[in-house]
Amino acid sequence: MKFTLQAVEWNPWLPVVDPASATPEQAAALDKSPSATSPYFLTLAHDVASLDQRSPLFHSVMYAPRGLPRAERELATVVTSVVNGCVYCSSVHARRFAELTKQPEVIARLYEEGLGTPLDARRRAIVDFAAALTQVPPAATQEHLAALRSAGLGDLEILDLIHAVAMFANANRLMQTLGEPVPPVT
Amino acid sequence: MADVIDTLLDLPAGSPLAALRAQRADYVRYTQGSYEVLLAPEDPGGLSLVERAAAALRVAMVHRDERLVAHYRERLAAVGGGGVLPLEETLAEEVPASRLAALLHHADRVARAPGQATADHLATLRAAGFGPRDIVALSQLIAFVSYQARVLAGMRLLAAEVPP
Numbered sequence: 001m002k003f004t005l006q007a008v009e010w011n012p013w014l015p016v017v018d019p020a021s022a023t024p025e026q027a028a029a030l031d032k033s034p035s036a037t038s039p040y041f042l043t044l045a046h047d048v049a050s051l052d053q054r055s056p057l058f059h060s061v062m063y064a065p066r067g068l069p070r071a072e073r074e075l076a077t078v079v080t081s082v083v084n085g086c087v088y089c090s091s092v093h094a095r096r097f098a099e100l101t102k103q104p105e106v107i108a109r110l111y112e113e114g115l116g117t118p119l120d121a122r123r124r125a126i127v128d129f130a131a132a133l134t135q136v137p138p139a140a141t142q143e144h145l146a147a148l149r150s151a152g153l154g155d156l157e158i159l160d161l162i163h164a165v166a167m168f169a170n171a172n173r174l175m176q177t178l179g180e181p182v183p184p185v186t
Numbered sequence: 187m188a189d190v191i192d193t194l195l196d197l198p199a200g201s202p203l204a205a206l207r208a209q210r211a212d213y214v215r216y217t218q219g220s221y222e223v224l225l226a227p228e229d230p231g232g233l234s235l236v237e238r239a240a241a242a243l244r245v246a247m248v249h250r251d252e253r254l255v256a257h258y259r260e261r262l263a264a265v266g267g268g269g270v271l272p273l274e275e276t277l278a279e280e281v282p283a284s285r286l287a288a289l290l291h292h293a294d295r296v297a298r299a300p301g302q303a304t305a306d307h308l309a310t311l312r313a314a315g316f317g318p319r320d321i322v323a324l325s326q327l328i329a330f331v332s333y334q335a336r337v338l339a340g341m342r343l344l345a346a347e348v349p350p
Contacts, residue, residue: 013305014318036332046319047231050326057216064210085301136298137250138339145343155206155344162340163213170333177296177303178325 001181003111005104008091009182010175016042023048032056054170060100061160061167068153071100072126079115079130080168088181089172113162122151126161133165143180153165161183190215190221191334194253195341203345217337224327225261232320236267238327240286241293243274245331248297254335288314289324296328 013175016039017026026045033044033055044051062073074097081090094111098104109117115131125147131142148158191197191214197204207214225238243258262270270286277290288310296303311321 013308014321044322044326046322047326049227050220050323050330053219053223054217054326055218056212060212060216061212064212067210103301129250133336133340136248138336140339140343140345142347145347156209157212158340158344159206159213162344163210164335166333166340170329170337172323173296173300173329173332176300177307177328178322180305 001183003082003087003090003094004184005094005098005107005111006091006184007095008088008184010038010040010088010179011182012039012043012179014043014046014178029055034059037177040175044174058167058171061163064160066156068157069166070159071097073160073164074100075106075123076126076130076164077168077171078110079127080134080165081172082110082115083131083134084169084172084176086168086172086176088175089168091181114175121154125151125153129161130165133162134169138147182184187218187222187226189218190257191217191337191341194257194338195345197345203341206344207341217334220326220330223244224330225322227323231323232315232317233323235265236270237286237289238323239265239267240270240274241289241324241327242331243295243296244277244290245328246335247274248294249332249335251335251338254331256337258331278332282344285314285316289316293328296325297332 019030019037019042019136022030022045025048029048029051030041030045033041033051035041041051044054063070074093077093078090078097081093094107115127119127129140129144129148132138132144145158148161153161192204192207195203225242226235230238239258239262243255243262246254246258259271262268273286273290277294292307292311295307308321311324316324
């Protein structure tokens with residue numbers, strides 16, 4: 001399935017938790033997740049303890065104040081998702097980037113021309129660092145870090161960038177191995 | 187339990203990187219919390235502590251992170267899984283089909299190439315006796331160690347950075 005800026009659905013490969021028969025702990029964990037009715041979180045609710053830790057970690061990595069601007073966190077997560085081939089994750093976060101920047105064409109070019117498409121120096125440095133840190137094993141180097149510094153990123157911004165990429169190494173693996181994307185209706 | 191990321195980075199309290207991490211208290215808290223509920227849960231359900239440590243070790247090996255490998259080797263020994271180590275080392279070769287082999291092959295595959303996963307892989311785990319909760323816990327664990335390896339890799343770059 002191709003990368004897209006359209007909304008994509010997700011089909012679980014395991015039977016999901018039935019909200020009607022969820023335990024109080026599952027219901028509480030689902031309430032704290034971004035969507036208590038999505039098949040993805042109803043899948044993760046099988047193991048409440050891990051969902052209970054992961055939801056606030058994810059939220060903090062994407063939305064913590066100051067530090068790396070939100071649009072750049074979204075850009076990094078799109079890059080990680082593209083490298084890992086996660087169509088669902090890239091669709092969600094490509095649309096968030098487009099909403100924040102009003103620049104859907106940047107994502108369209110990343111999809112069509114690849115991650116090497118021309119970008120300004122700051123985005124170039126972020127995209128290259130994110131792509132390298134996503135590799136297995138991670139391949140980010142001092143040269144990547146120096147490019148981030150040259151583009152003006154401070155310590156907290158870099159800390160946020162590292163965590164955004166790491167969080168999507170995590171998110172992509174859950175999304176891609178517990179179910180599959182369903183193409184948008186055209 | 188001591189903070190695992192600080193320990194694996196050898197970050198002394200009060201160092202600049204420890205202070206930087208402290209600016210994101212929620213990253214620190216929920217990263218450590220995830221580690222504890224995935225590696226040492228109060229109720230492990232059908233995914234034993236040995237199986238959890240074994241899967242984590244395999245993911246660390248795929249990421250070729252020596253420090254993380256050493257950590258999960260120790261963890262595996264500490265929970266009584268020292269006998270699993272030969273299987274970890276020989277996974278690429280022909281190993282007899284077993285519950286543990288199914289788990290390690292899954293961890294290896296998801297860590298290495300998440301885009302190649304199929305529904306059949308989960309069917310294989312179910313046939314090996316893992317229930318939905320065990321499979322979700324295993325998936326969270328594999329995803330967490332993949333996260334942990336990148337936090338460590340990124341933080342080590344900052345630790346080794348020579349200011350211009």
